[in-house]
Amino acid sequence: MGHPWWGIAGALAIELVRNLVNLHQFDHWLRNRNRRDPPDAGGLWGDLVSQVSRLHRRKQFHKKRLLSLFRELRRSTASMPDGVVALNSANEIVWFNRKAAELLGLKRKTDFGIQIAGLLRVPEFSRYLAKGDYSASLRVPPRVGDATTLEFQGVPYGEGQVFLLVRDVTRQSQLETMRKDFVANASHELRSPLTVISGYLETLALDDTLPDDLRGPIGEMRRQSERMTTIISDLLELSRLEATDEQVVGTPIDVVGLLTLLRKDLSARDAKAHAVELRIESPDGLMGDQGLIHSAFWNLVDNAAKYTPPGGTITLRWWTDDDGGHFAVTDTGPGIAVEHLPRLTERFYRVDPGRARDKGGSGLGLAIVRHVLQKHGGELKIESVEGRGSTFSCHFAPLRLVRESVAKATDSRYSAEQDLEN
Amino acid sequence: METSDLSHHISRRFNEDLERVRGQVLTMGGFVEQQLAKAVSAMVEGDSLLGETVARDDFEVNKMEVSIDEECSRILATRNPTAGDLRLIVAIIKAITDLERMGDECEKIGYIAARLASQERPVDKYREIKHLGRVVQNMVHDALDAFARMDPEAALRVARQDRLVDEEYEAIQRQSITFMMEDPRAIRRVIDVMWVVRALERIGDHAKNICEYVVFMVHGKDIRHVRIEDVERELKQREQQQREGEG
Numbered sequence: 001m002g003h004p005w006w007g008i009a010g011a012l013a014i015e016l017v018r019n020l021v022n023l024h025q026f027d028h029w030l031r032n033r034n035r036r037d038p039p040d041a042g043g044l045w046g047d048l049v050s051q052v053s054r055l056h057r058r059k060q061f062h063k064k065r066l067l068s069l070f071r072e073l074r075r076s077t078a079s080m081p082d083g084v085v086a087l088n089s090a091n092e093i094v095w096f097n098r099k100a101a102e103l104l105g106l107k108r109k110t111d112f113g114i115q116i117a118g119l120l121r122v123p124e125f126s127r128y129l130a131k132g133d134y135s136a137s138l139r140v141p142p143r144v145g146d147a148t149t150l151e152f153q154g155v156p157y158g159e160g161q162v163f164l165l166v167r168d169v170t171r172q173s174q175l176e177t178m179r180k181d182f183v184a185n186a187s188h189e190l191r192s193p194l195t196v197i198s199g200y201l202e203t204l205a206l207d208d209t210l211p212d213d214l215r216g217p218i219g220e221m222r223r224q225s226e227r228m229t230t231i232i233s234d235l236l237e238l239s240r241l242e243a244t245d246e247q248v249v250g251t252p253i254d255v256v257g258l259l260t261l262l263r264k265d266l267s268a269r270d271a272k273a274h275a276v277e278l279r280i281e282s283p284d285g286l287m288g289d290q291g292l293i294h295s296a297f298w299n300l301v302d303n304a305a306k307y308t309p310p311g312g313t314i315t316l317r318w319w320t321d322d323d324g325g326h327f328a329v330t331d332t333g334p335g336i337a338v339e340h341l342p343r344l345t346e347r348f349y350r351v352d353p354g355r356a357r358d359k360g361g362s363g364l365g366l367a368i369v370r371h372v373l374q375k376h377g378g379e380l381k382i383e384s385v386e387g388r389g390s391t392f393s394c395h396f397a398p399l400r401l402v403r404e405s406v407a408k409a410t411d412s413r414y415s416a417e418q419d420l421e422n
Numbered sequence: 423m424e425t426s427d428l429s430h431h432i433s434r435r436f437n438e439d440l441e442r443v444r445g446q447v448l449t450m451g452g453f454v455e456q457q458l459a460k461a462v463s464a465m466v467e468g469d470s471l472l473g474e475t476v477a478r479d480d481f482e483v484n485k486m487e488v489s490i491d492e493e494c495s496r497i498l499a500t501r502n503p504t505a506g507d508l509r510l511i512v513a514i515i516k517a518i519t520d521l522e523r524m525g526d527e528c529e530k531i532g533y534i535a536a537r538l539a540s541q542e543r544p545v546d547k548y549r550e551i552k553h554l555g556r557v558v559q560n561m562v563h564d565a566l567d568a569f570a571r572m573d574p575e576a577a578l579r580v581a582r583q584d585r586l587v588d589e590e591y592e593a594i595q596r597q598s599i600t601f602m603m604e605d606p607r608a609i610r611r612v613i614d615v616m617w618v619v620r621a622l623e624r625i626g627d628h629a630k631n632i633c634e635y636v637v638f639m640v641h642g643k644d645i646r647h648v649r650i651e652d653v654e655r656e657l658k659q660r661e662q663q664q665r666e667g668e669g
Contacts, residue, residue, distance in 0.1 A: 090441065110573060111571065114571060115441065115444075115445050117445055118444070118570035119448075119567065119570050119571075121448055121449065121455060122452060123456055143455075144458075144459045144563075145463075
């Protein structure tokens with residue numbers, strides 16, 4: 001004893017034990033910091049404890065605020081009337097709100113991280129997602145054969161992520177179907193009485209005993225009833241075209257024969273004696289519905305004849321290239337002002353309401369052309385320069401083209417006509 | 423195997439390959455669902471055009487099967503998948519065969535629907551086909567859902583419905599025999615109807631097969647030719663053991 005080293009060693013040992021105890025208490029508190037009060041310790045340990053507990057309190061505060069913000073967000077999106085699904089770049093479900101779960105039959109516990117196309121397997125929807133073009137919305141049932149109709153609208157954001165908005169549009173689409181049905185039925189019902197009227201008017205017009213002062217009015221009545229017949233048959237054709245969205249497959253059409261026939265028909269009916277030029281630059285034919293394509297092409301040719309003054313030239317051109325097949329009708333008429341071009345294919349749209357009426361069209365021709373082309377996956381383009389003339393062109397995809405031999409072999413409707421001509 | 427396990431792969435490309443081919447299977451499933459719905463509706467509504475469309479479009483199903491098959495062979499050859507991934511690929515190869523057969527049955531229904539459309543329709547307007555069709559459509563839908571979610575419990579629930587379809591099939595068969603005895607002139611038509619009912623019953627069987635692959639995929643257990651109740655009991659026992667092992 002008395003050795004100074006022993007004293008120092010003893011003091012160090014006590015200090016070590018104290019530190020170890022503090023360290024143990026600190027560790028114990030850190031593990032259970034949410035339930036226990038911080039331990040009482042003096043000196044450096046005390047500082048450490050108060051620092052850590054301050055940091056902890058601050059973190060707790062932020063966490064609470066974030067959590068309440070998140071809950072608020074979730075509550076607000078849950079009360080949204082539309083369904084929302086967030087998808088990552090692989091089209092896997094990242095998050096969805098309550099309405100989306102209800103509309104699409106998604107399950108909160110299992111469906112995160114699953115590809116949405118795996119659960120919503122309606123082929124049109126898979127195609128919509130795969131295409132990745134969200135400029136338009138899509139209307140499909142949530143599952144094959146379901147009576148409800150949902151409207152999907154993708155909103156891309158970030159790097160390939162997509163917000164998918166879902167709305168129940170069952171009622172709207174039912175109303176739309178009702179409207180279409182109504183137009184079709186009304187047109188159909190109007191046709192029978194009109195046939196009777198036209199019939200009597202025709203007989204009257206041929207009657208020699210008819211007083212001269214009635215000839216004018218009866219002639220006008222005949223013209224108007226003919227116009228009504230055209231409008232009604234065009235309306236019926238449009239509703240038939242609108243009935244399904246499906247593309248037509250059709251049969252091979254001998255386009256060269258069809259155009260030759262169109263020119264002959266035009267020369268026969270044309271009162272204004274236009275020069276009609278036929279420029280056939282490809283012998284290939286087209287896959288499509290023969291009746292529809294004929295009606296579309298005839299509408300374009302007929303329009304050109306109506307609006308081109310006597311002595312003008314109408315050019316029909318058919319050519320093929322890497323982009324597919326193209327048919328264009330060019331006239332030397334008055335042309336159309338630029339502002340009218342986008343609305344030209346709307347029903348009953350008139351560039352000049354006063355003037356156009358006496359041309360005798362139904363106002364539905366271009367709408368029919370557009371629908372026919374849509375059914376063939378094609379496109380209608382209109383170019384026009386005021387005062388110089390217009391070009392209406394139809395464009396078909398390369399897949400729609402068939403070789404001359406195939407078209408001629410399958411489509412023999414025109415060969416007789418051509419033989420006669422030769 | 424959980425879906426989240428898939429994301430633990432070292433090779434992200436491999437993972438993407440697997441997910442893509444799984445997506446393709448479900449796209450094919452969606453198309454088959456549509457074919458089935460169209461075929462049943464063509465039959466019930468007497469729509470010959472729709473029936474012909476279904477029969478014509480079957481080539482799409484075949485095309486998808488070939489392309490998925492090739493993709494699976496490529497994954498097997500280049501990635502050498504093991505365990506859960508291997509089971510996924512095996513299950514996919516089997517599932518697409520079943521889907522393709524379903525497509526063939528739909529084609530058959532389409533043909534018969536187109537042929538029957540021109541004939542006089544029975545008074546009950548094929549009500550039994552409509553009903554059986556709905557049950558089978560739901561089965562196919564739920565089986566594919568279970569496949570998408572990798573949910574073996576849902577799969578077993580669907581597999582159990584197959585018995586319902588079989589019973590319905592038996593009932594319609596008995597009814598048809600009565601019809602044929604009452605009115606021999608209707609035999610031709612009733613035989614066609616029997617073909618349709620038979621095709622629907624087969625589609626139900628294929629849907630059940632897909633459910634079995636889901637259980638195989640998740641638990642690595644082959645449950646073909648085993649009673650469903652036994653399977654359920656065993657799976658429950660296994661779950662309990664796992665829980666005890668953890669506790």
